[in-house]
Amino acid sequence: MVKKTYCNMLSRSKPGPGDGGNTGSWRVLRPVINLEACIPVKTKRKSCFNCWMYCPDCVVSKTIPPVINYDYCKGCGICAEECPAGAISMVAEATSNTEEK
Ligand code: SF4
Ligand code: SF4
Numbered sequence: 001m002v003k004k005t006y007c008n009m010l011s012r013s014k015p016g017p018g019d020g021g022n023t024g025s026w027r028v029l030r031p032v033i034n035l036e037a038c039i040p041v042k043t044k045r046k047s048c049f050n051c052w053m054y055c056p057d058c059v060v061s062k063t064i065p066p067v068i069n070y071d072y073c074k075g076c077g078i079c080a081e082e083c084p085a086g087a088i089s090m091v092a093e094a095t096s097n098t099e100e101k
Pocket of ligand 2: 030031054055056057058059060068072073074075076077078079080
């Protein structure tokens with residue numbers, strides 16, 4: 001008897017980096033990681049990675065150190081909110097970027 005599983009009957013999507021499109025110049029704030037406070041960098045162990053896990057656009061790498069792909073980061077601030085070490089700050093985009101608008 002073949003065992004049926006629901007997971008084979010449901011449609012699923014797996015978001016990937018850049019699926020939300022290139023961010024362009026409209027982002028107001030960008031997340032910056034303070035590597036001195038980042039847990040995997042400090043411990044030299046693959047741990048935490050909340051920023052990688054919670055980023056809705058999948059643009060943070062699960063590496064030591066974690067790296068943010070600013071081409072696609074939307075500046076939502078979720079990573080900064082979820083970082084248990086407070087290692088991510090949302091900083092204003094460069095003035096030159098703002099002046100372009
Ligand atoms: S959530 Fe914060 S402490 Fe954890 S890996 Fe990301 S930057 Fe480092
Ligand atoms: S600001 Fe948002 S989109 Fe950018 S890296 Fe953080 S969670 Fe991802």
